[in-house]
Amino acid sequence: MALMRSILLAASQNNWLRENAVNFPFVRRSVARFMPGESLDAAIEAARALEQKNIAAVFTNLGENVKDRAEASEVTRHYIEVLHRIHETGLNAEISVKLTQLGLDLSPDFCFENLDKIIALEQRAAIVWVDMEASPYVDATLDIYKRALAKYPNAGICLQAYLYRTQKDVEALLPLRPSIRLVKGAYKEPPEIAFPRKLDVDENYFTLAQAMMAGQAAGNCIRAAFGTHDVKLIRRLADHAARNGFPKNSFEVQMLYGIQREEQERLAREGYRSAVLVAYGTYWYPWFVRRLAERPANLWFMARNLFAS
Numbered sequence: 610m611a612l613m614r615s616i617l618l619a620a621s622q623n624n625w626l627r628e629n630a631v632n633f634p635f636v637r638r639s640v641a642r643f644m645p646g647e648s649l650d651a652a653i654e655a656a657r658a659l660e661q662k663n664i665a666a667v668f669t670n671l672g673e674n675v676k677d678r679a680e681a682s683e684v685t686r687h688y689i690e691v692l693h694r695i696h697e698t699g700l701n702a703e704i705s706v707k708l709t710q711l712g713l714d715l716s717p718d719f720c721f722e723n724l725d726k727i728i729a730l731e732q733r734a735a736i737v738w739v740d741m742e743a744s745p746y747v748d749a750t751l752d753i754y755k756r757a758l759a760k761y762p763n764a765g766i767c768l769q770a771y772l773y774r775t776q777k778d779v780e781a782l783l784p785l786r787p788s789i790r791l792v793k794g795a796y797k798e799p800p801e802i803a804f805p806r807k808l809d810v811d812e813n814y815f816t817l818a819q820a821m822m823a824g825q826a827a828g829n830c831i832r833a834a835f836g837t838h839d840v841k842l843i844r845r846l847a848d849h850a851a852r853n854g855f856p857k858n859s860f861e862v863q864m865l866y867g868i869q870r871e872e873q874e875r876l877a878r879e880g881y882r883s884a885v886l887v888a889y890g891t892y893w894y895p896w897f898v899r900r901l902a903e904r905p906a907n908l909w910f911m912a913r914n915l916f917a918s
């Protein structure tokens with residue numbers, strides 16, 4: 610399993626595959642399991658269907674490591690349009706952005722200006738989430754996030770439980786009243802900086818989540834959201850919340866579109882906060898291969914698509 614994960618994560622960064630694999634119909638059929646379509650309209654339609662089930666949406670326009678200022682500015686304009694569309698339609702939706710798509714590789718100040726333009730438009734009590742990317746970006750992402758949070762209390766950040774450092778990052782952030790989405794972590798990281806064993810990642814997740822919930826109850830964490838499909842872990846966290854008297858509607862789970870749908874619906878039905886990250890856009894290859902790496906059994910599903918007519 611670990612070897613397959615490493616191979617797939619290496620494949621997610623392969624330029625030849627990125628340019629060519631996306632043209633194979635069976636690959637395109639496979640990605641459809643994880644995203645409703647490439648257009649914003651398809652994402653909005655999916656969000657409407659989720660809303661019927663009391664599930665909120667978080668939109669993300671796929672893309673990363675933008676190397677050109679004009680492209681990063683275009684992405685910024687796109688997210689501004691997305692916020693306008695959300696406000697016009699009254700959808701229960703938020704957005705999540707990647708800083709390397711907003712120009713982090715070009716200049717942190719330029720990237721911050723782009724993020725600033727986006728968050729400035731979100732006047733509702735809704736969070737603008739910042740994704741966390743591979744470890745070389747963690748410090749720069751946290752710096753930009755802290756600048757944004759000083760200006761906008763509705764800025765949210767994703768933190769990764771597989772990194773040893775995350776415990777200190779949570780401790781440093783809580784006094785600043787952040788919103789945190791905790792995930793296990795999707796990139797290939799060396800054992801010097803990340804727990805190599807899944808069991809340890811899961812346990813660290815539980816420890817960090819408890820700190821976030823306590824922070825939320827004390828008013829130090831505006832939103833504590835758990836980005837995971839791990840049903841056993843979700844139940845363990847929900848039990849912890851109940852034992853401590855934390856209200857159900859402050860317990861939030863975010864999942865990816867198309868994964869664990871029944872669990873998404875169960876959480877919403879039972880009065881928890883359930884949200885789904887709806888990805889769209891044409892630059893889906895590395896994101897899709899990271900989804901395969903999370904569950905190599907997805908390769909069988911892709912193989913079935915190879916033979917489907």
Ligand SMILES: Cc1cc2nc3c(=O)[nH]c(=O)nc-3n(C[C@H](O)[C@H](O)[C@H](O)COP(=O)(O)OP(=O)(O)OC[C@H]3O[C@@H](n4cnc5c(N)ncnc54)[C@H](O)[C@@H]3O)c2cc1C
Nearest residue numbers: 740741767792793794795836837838839863864865900903
């Ligand atoms: C809303 C959201 C936002 C995220 N944002 C980031 C981010 O900014 N940075 C980052 O590094 N990572 C991000 N991730 C990905 C995350 O780090 C994990 O890689 C991913 O969520 C898989 O871990 P898991 O917690 O679901 O647990 P796992 O233990 O990996 O999985 C638990 C169970 O969930 C199911 N499952 C998990 N993944 C899949 C899949 N791909 N296909 C089918 N079934 C699956 C399987 O049944 C599996 O047994 C995000 C995830 C979510 C849900």
